[in-house]
Amino acid sequence: MESVKILCDTDVIIEYLKGNEATKNFFDKINSENIAISAITLMELFYGALNKRELNKIKRALSEFNILLLNEDITQIAIELIENHSKSHGLKIPDALIASIAIYYDILLWTYNVKDFRFINALKLFKEE
Numbered sequence: 001m002e003s004v005k006i007l008c009d010t011d012v013i014i015e016y017l018k019g020n021e022a023t024k025n026f027f028d029k030i031n032s033e034n035i036a037i038s039a040i041t042l043m044e045l046f047y048g049a050l051n052k053r054e055l056n057k058i059k060r061a062l063s064e065f066n067i068l069l070l071n072e073d074i075t076q077i078a079i080e081l082i083e084n085h086s087k088s089h090g091l092k093i094p095d096a097l098i099a100s101i102a103i104y105y106d107i108l109l110w111t112y113n114v115k116d117f118r119f120i121n122a123l124k125l126f127k128e129e
Contacts, residue, residue: 005034006126007102009111010041017061026128036066040097070097074104081120089119099123
């Protein structure tokens with residue numbers, strides 16, 4: 001598979017961690033250096049961990065992936081997304097931040113919750129083959 005830069009939404013990483021066969025198979029096709037996770041997704045996963053043991057398991061499992069952090073430009077994009085889409089489409093802050101990271105880095109966003117993002121014109125969604 002050619003080099004593809006993909007930002008994974010939290011739901012995709014959850015499926016990966018749960019051992020979802022289709023998700024894991026696709027991850028196996030993509031070199032881990034071409035997969036990124038937002039700092040928001042990392043925080044959501046850490047927050048959702050049931051205990052310290054699960055938290056450490058998540059940290060180990062995700063250590064091979066690039067973590068993309070927020071910066072001033074990403075924050076400004078997220079603010080604009082919230083202004084334009086929170087009332088009309090119910091865009092939530094974490095989703096706005098994740099989308100803004102994908103927009104800023106000009107990479108594809110892989111999500112199983114397409115409905116949460118499809119109205120963002122500047123965002124390119126990844127479609128599994």
